[in-house]
Amino acid sequence: MPYLTGPQQVISSATDLNSTSPGHPVLSRAQDEDGNVYILLGGVASTVIGSPVTFDENGSTTLLAANAVGPLAVAMAAVTSASNYGWYQVYGKGYALAGGDIAADKSLFISGTTGYVDDLDVAQDFIVGLMSRAAAASGATCLVWMNYPYAGDVAHD
Numbered sequence: 001m002p003y004l005t006g007p008q009q010v011i012s013s014a015t016d017l018n019s020t021s022p023g024h025p026v027l028s029r030a031q032d033e034d035g036n037v038y039i040l041l042g043g044v045a046s047t048v049i050g051s052p053v054t055f056d057e058n059g060s061t062t063l064l065a066a067n068a069v070g071p072l073a074v075a076m077a078a079v080t081s082a083s084n085y086g087w088y089q090v091y092g093k094g095y096a097l098a099g100g101d102i103a104a105d106k107s108l109f110i111s112g113t114t115g116y117v118d119d120l121d122v123a124q125d126f127i128v129g130l131m132s133r134a135a136a137a138s139g140a141t142c143l144v145w146m147n148y149p150y151a152g153d154v155a156h157d
Contacts, residue, residue: 001014001015001016001076002014002015002032002033002034002036003015003032011024011028011030013030013087015032015038015076015077015087015089016049016076016077016086016087017040017076017077017085017086017087018043018077018078018079018084018085018086019084019085019086020083020084020085021085022040022085024040025040026040026041026042026058026059026085027039027040027041027057027059028040029090030087031091034092034093035091035092036089036091036092036093036094037089037090037091037092038076038087038088038089038090039055039059039073039087039088039090040059040085040086040087040088041053041055041059041060041061041073041079041085041086041087041088042058042059042060042061042079042082042083042084042085043061043075043079043080043081043082043083043084043085043086044060044061044062044063044079044080044081044082045080045081046063046080046114046115047061047063047075047078047079047080047115048075048078048097048115049075049076049077049078049095049141050074050075050095050096050097050141051063051064051074051075051096051097051115052064052072052073052074052075052096052097052115052116052117052130053072053073053074053075053088053115054068054069054070054071054072054151055070055071055072055073055088056070059085060082061073061079061088063114063115064110064111064114064115064116064117064151065110065114065115066110066112066122066125067110067124067125067153068110068125068151068153069151069152069153070150070151071090071148071149071150072090072127072129072130072149072150072151073088073089073090073149074088074089074090074094074095074096074144074146075088076088076089089146090146090148090149091146091147091148092145092146093133093143093144093145093146094143094144094146095141095142095143095144096108096116096117096130096141096142096144097115097116097117097139097140097141097142098111098116098117098118098136098137098138098139098140098141098142099111099112099113099116099117099118099138100118100119100120100138101135101136101137101138102117102118102119102132102135102136102142103119103132103135104132104133104134104135105131105132105133106119106131106132107119107121107126107127107131107156108127108130108131108132108144109121109122109125109126109127109156110122110125110127110151117130117142117144119132121156123155124153124154124155125151125153126151126152126154126155126156127149127150127151128149128150128151128152128154129146129147129148129149129150130144130145130146130147130149131144131145132144133145
């Protein structure tokens with residue numbers, strides 16, 4: 001796993017952090033040597049590597065589910081407890097769990113399966129700032145491009 005660095009801050013951590021003591025303030029951001037950006041958030045039950053989550057102003061996460069509203073991030077570790085903390089990706093090239101077969105270079109939507117994304121157009125569940133970059137089979141991780149994604153409970157026309 002790459003180690004994180006950031007401008008004018010000292011963050012020394014692997015992206016696969018899963019700890020009861022985060023070592024940095026929750027909602028801290030850092031970037032790796034490739035320019036990918038991560039945010040430090042709390043965990044939630046059933047989170048695995050690649051799980052998309054929404055998060056709030058306190059750094060609490062919820063697995064992505066139908067009609068979600070808010071900023072999204074993708075888990076870099078299985079941070080399965082609200083008392084644990086880990087890094088979640090919000091910008092750059094990464095991987096998210098596919099809830100169905102996904103084609104390359106497609107807009108992504110909230111899957112009918114909690115904690116997954118899909119390229120199937122679901123009314124009101126378009127994810128702004130997240131697109132597939134390669135094809136992926138259902139249940140696998142899909143190469144994605146993230147640009148501070150969020151769900152707004154809006155349709156994609």
